[in-house]
Amino acid sequence: MNDLQIFPVILCGGSGTRLWPRSRAAKPKPFLPLLGDSTLFEATLARCDRAAGFAAPVVVTGAAHVAHIEAQLHDPAGAQVIVEPSARNTAAAIALAALRLPEDAVMLVCPSDHHIADTAAFRRAALAAADLAAQGWLVSIGIEAQSPETGFGYLQRGEPVGPHGFRTARFVEKPDLERARQFIASGDYAWNGGIFAFGVGTFLRELEAHAPAILAAARAAVAAGHGEGHLFFPGADEFAAAPSISVDYAVMEPTAHKAMVPADMGWSDIGSWDALHAAVDRDADGNSPRGAVELVDCRNVLVDSDGPRVSVIGLSDVVIVIDGNDVLVTSHAGAQKVGKLQGAANQ
Amino acid sequence: MNDLQIFPVILCGGSGTRLWPRSRAAKPKPFLPLLGDSTLFEATLARCDRAAGFAAPVVVTGAAHVAHIEAQLHDPAGAQVIVEPSARNTAAAIALAALRLPEDAVMLVCPSDHHIADTAAFRRAALAAADLAAQGWLVSIGIEAQSPETGFGYLQRGEPVGPHGFRTARFVEKPDLERARQFIASGDYAWNGGIFAFGVGTFLRELEAHAPAILAAARAAVAAGHGEGHLFFPGADEFAAAPSISVDYAVMEPTAHKAMVPADMGWSDIGSWDALHAAVDRDADGNSPRGAVELVDCRNVLVDSDGPRVSVIGLSDVVIVIDGNDVLVTSHAGAQKVGKLQGAANQ
Numbered sequence: 001m002n003d004l005q006i007f008p009v010i011l012c013g014g015s016g017t018r019l020w021p022r023s024r025a026a027k028p029k030p031f032l033p034l035l036g037d038s039t040l041f042e043a044t045l046a047r048c049d050r051a052a053g054f055a056a057p058v059v060v061t062g063a064a065h066v067a068h069i070e071a072q073l074h075d076p077a078g079a080q081v082i083v084e085p086s087a088r089n090t091a092a093a094i095a096l097a098a099l100r101l102p103e104d105a106v107m108l109v110c111p112s113d114h115h116i117a118d119t120a121a122f123r124r125a126a127l128a129a130a131d132l133a134a135q136g137w138l139v140s141i142g143i144e145a146q147s148p149e150t151g152f153g154y155l156q157r158g159e160p161v162g163p164h165g166f167r168t169a170r171f172v173e174k175p176d177l178e179r180a181r182q183f184i185a186s187g188d189y190a191w192n193g194g195i196f197a198f199g200v201g202t203f204l205r206e207l208e209a210h211a212p213a214i215l216a217a218a219r220a221a222v223a224a225g226h227g228e229g230h231l232f233f234p235g236a237d238e239f240a241a242a243p244s245i246s247v248d249y250a251v252m253e254p255t256a257h258k259a260m261v262p263a264d265m266g267w268s269d270i271g272s273w274d275a276l277h278a279a280v281d282r283d284a285d286g287n288s289p290r291g292a293v294e295l296v297d298c299r300n301v302l303v304d305s306d307g308p309r310v311s312v313i314g315l316s317d318v319v320i321v322i323d324g325n326d327v328l329v330t331s332h333a334g335a336q337k338v339g340k341l342q343g344a345a346n347q
Numbered sequence: 348m349n350d351l352q353i354f355p356v357i358l359c360g361g362s363g364t365r366l367w368p369r370s371r372a373a374k375p376k377p378f379l380p381l382l383g384d385s386t387l388f389e390a391t392l393a394r395c396d397r398a399a400g401f402a403a404p405v406v407v408t409g410a411a412h413v414a415h416i417e418a419q420l421h422d423p424a425g426a427q428v429i430v431e432p433s434a435r436n437t438a439a440a441i442a443l444a445a446l447r448l449p450e451d452a453v454m455l456v457c458p459s460d461h462h463i464a465d466t467a468a469f470r471r472a473a474l475a476a477a478d479l480a481a482q483g484w485l486v487s488i489g490i491e492a493q494s495p496e497t498g499f500g501y502l503q504r505g506e507p508v509g510p511h512g513f514r515t516a517r518f519v520e521k522p523d524l525e526r527a528r529q530f531i532a533s534g535d536y537a538w539n540g541g542i543f544a545f546g547v548g549t550f551l552r553e554l555e556a557h558a559p560a561i562l563a564a565a566r567a568a569v570a571a572g573h574g575e576g577h578l579f580f581p582g583a584d585e586f587a588a589a590p591s592i593s594v595d596y597a598v599m600e601p602t603a604h605k606a607m608v609p610a611d612m613g614w615s616d617i618g619s620w621d622a623l624h625a626a627v628d629r630d631a632d633g634n635s636p637r638g639a640v641e642l643v644d645c646r647n648v649l650v651d652s653d654g655p656r657v658s659v660i661g662l663s664d665v666v667i668v669i670d671g672n673d674v675l676v677t678s679h680a681g682a683q684k685v686g687k688l689q690g691a692a693n694q
Contacts, residue, residue, distance in 0.1 A: 310674045311690045314681025327657045334661025343658045
C-alpha cells in the first residue's frame with residue numbers, strides 16, 4: 001500500500017424487513033451474526049482494518065443504531081461515528097463523512113449489510129479503486145454479475161483506465177429480466193454494489209457541481225454540529241434541508257469522471273433468506289442447520305433457531321427461522337415475499 | 348334399539364409417538380383435541396352415549412392416563428374405569444372388562460384414538476354388530492377400505508349372515524403393497540379397525556377355548572382387585588401373568604364364529620400427521636391453519652401452533668406443528684417418520 005490515506009466510510013442506514021423475523025427494527029441486519037460469529041458490520045470493519053493499512057473508519061448511521069455500533073466497534077481509536085439527525089439517503093450521508101475528513105484523503109464507501117467472501121479480492125479492488133480515486137476519478141467497485149438479477153443496478157464498462165480500471169460508460173437502474181439477460185450475455189456489465197472510492201476533495205467538488213443543495217445542507221449541518229467523544233451530531237434542522245437522493249443519482253450518473261474496478265469477491269447483499277442460504281456454509285446435502293436441529297431426508301434446507309428444537313423431515317429448498325415468538329417457514333422462491341408478511345409489518 | 352344392553356368398552360392404552368410433538372407420553376393422543384374442540388376420547392364416548400341407547404361405558408386404561416380420563420369422562424354415572432396394573436395387550440384388557448359385566452350383555456369394544464366422521468353410520472353398524480353378537484357371533488366392524496394401506500390388517504368377507512353382516516372368511520395381517528392392491532381390487536376386503544361386538548358370555552367361552560391363560564390371569568386379577576368409586580384396580584401380580592397377545596390373535600383368528608359388519612363411516616386412525624390433515628377441516632386451498640398463522644401461496648398445509656406466530660410462504664403438502672419448545676416441519680410423505688425422530692424418542 002502506498003502512502004495514500006484511505007478512510008473507510010461505513011454506511012449503516014435503513015432497517016429492511018427482508019430477513020424478518022431475525023432482522024427487526026430493533027436489531028437490524030448489519031448487527032446480526034448472520035454468517036458465523038461476526039456480524040455484517042463487524043465483518044465490514046474487519047475488511048478495512050488498520051492491520052490492512054486502512055485509516056480509522058468513519059461510520060455514518062442513525063441514532064437508533066448507535067448502541068449497536070458502540071458494542072461492535074471493537075477498535076474505536078481514531079474512529080468517528082456520525083449520527084444522522086434524519087435519514088437523507090446516501091449522497092447526504094457521504095457528504096457528512098467527506099466534510100469530516102482531510103481534503104486530500106480518499107474515502108472508501110462501504111455498505112454495512114453486505115457479505116464479501118473473498119477479503120483479499122476485496123482489498124485488491126479497494127486499493128486499485130483508491131488509486132484511481134486519488135487521480136480524480138469517482139470509482140465504483142463493479143461486482144462480477146453472476147446471474148441476470150433484476151434487483152440490482154448495473155454498471156456498463158467503457159475504455160480501460162489504468163491497469164485495473166475502466167471508464168464507467170453508464171449507470172443502469174434495475175433492469176427487467178430481458179435486459180438483465182442481455183447485460184450478462186454481453187459481458188460488459190457489472191452489478192452496482194454501492195461500494196465507491198472517492199477523493200474527498202473531488203467528491204465535494206462534484207457534489208457542488210451536480211447537487212449543490214445537498215452539499216450546502218451537509219456543510220451547514222456540520223458547522224452547527226457538536227461532538228461527544230468519537231460521536232459527532234450534525235445540526236438537525238440544517239441536515240433536514242438536504243434533498244434525499246442516492247449518491248448514484250446525485251453524483252455518479254451526472255459526473256463525467258466515473259470509473260469502475262471490476263471485482264470477483266464472493267459478494268452478496270444477503271437481500272433475502274435464500275441469498276443468505278447461498279452465502280452460508282452448507283453440508284454435503286446443502287443443509288445449513290443452526291441451533292438444535294434434526295434433519296431427516298432434507299436437501300438445501302436452512303434452519304436457524306434461537307432456542308426451540310426444530311425437527312424437519314422430507315423437505316427441499318426451504319428456510320425455517322425461529323426468533324422469539326415468530327416462526328417463518330418459506331420456500332426459497334417464496335423468500336422474496338418475506339418483507340410483505342403481516343408479521344414483518346407488525347413487528 | 349331393542350332391549351339388548353350394549354356396553355361400550357373403551358380401550359385407552361399405549362402412547363404412540365407418531366403425532367409428536369403434540370402427542371407425548373404425558374399427554375397421549377386420545378386426550379388431545381386434535382380435531383376441533385373434543386378429544387378423540389371424548390368423541391368416542393359421545394358416539395356411544397346414553398342418549399343413543401348405550402349402557403354406561405367401561406374404560407380400560409393404565410394408571411398414567413387416569414387423570415386425563417377423570418377430566419374427560421363428563422358423564423361418570425354408572426361408568427367403570429378399570430386401571431390395568433400393567434399393559435398386557437388387548438385380549439387381556441377386554442377380558443377384564445368382560446369379567447366386570449353381566450354375562451348376557453353385549454360389549455362394543457372401541458379404541459379411543461380413532462376418528463369417525465359419520466356418527467350415524469357408526470351407530471347403525473354398531474347396532475347391527477351387537478345384534479349378531481347377541482346371536483353368538485364374534486363381530487368385527489369392517490372399515491370400508493379406501494386405499495391399499497399396508498399399515499392395517501384386513502378382513503375378508505365370506506357368506507352373508509343376517510341382513511347386514513357376513514362371515515369373516517379370514518383375518519389378514521398387514522399385507523405388502525401388492526397384496527393390499529389385490530384386496531382393494533377384489534372388493535371383498537375391509538380394514539380391521541379394532542372395533543368389535545361380543546356377547547360377554549360368548550367372549551369368555553371363546554377366550555377359555557383359545558387362550559385360557561389370559562382368561563385365568565384376568566379372572567385371578569379381578570378376584571384380587573379392589574374398587575375405589577368408579578375406579579377398579581385388578582391385582583397386579585395376577586394380571587402380570589397374562590400373556591400379552593392381541594384379541595385378533597388370541598380369539599378372532601382361531602374362532603369359528605367370526606362375523607363382520609361393513610361400515611363406511613369416515614374412519615381414520617389418525618396414525619400420522621398427514622392422516623390427521625386428511626381428517627380435519629380445510630379451506631379452499633386445502634390449508635388447515637390453527638393458532639396465529641399467516642399463509643401465503645400455500646396449498647395443503649396444516650399448521651398447528653400452541654402459541655408462536657407462524658408465517659408460511661410457498662409450500663405445499665407440509666405439516667408444521669409448534670408445541671412448547673419443539674417445532675416439527677414435515678412433508679406429508681415424511682410424516683410416517685415422525686415417530687423415529689430423536690426428538691420424539693427423547694421427549
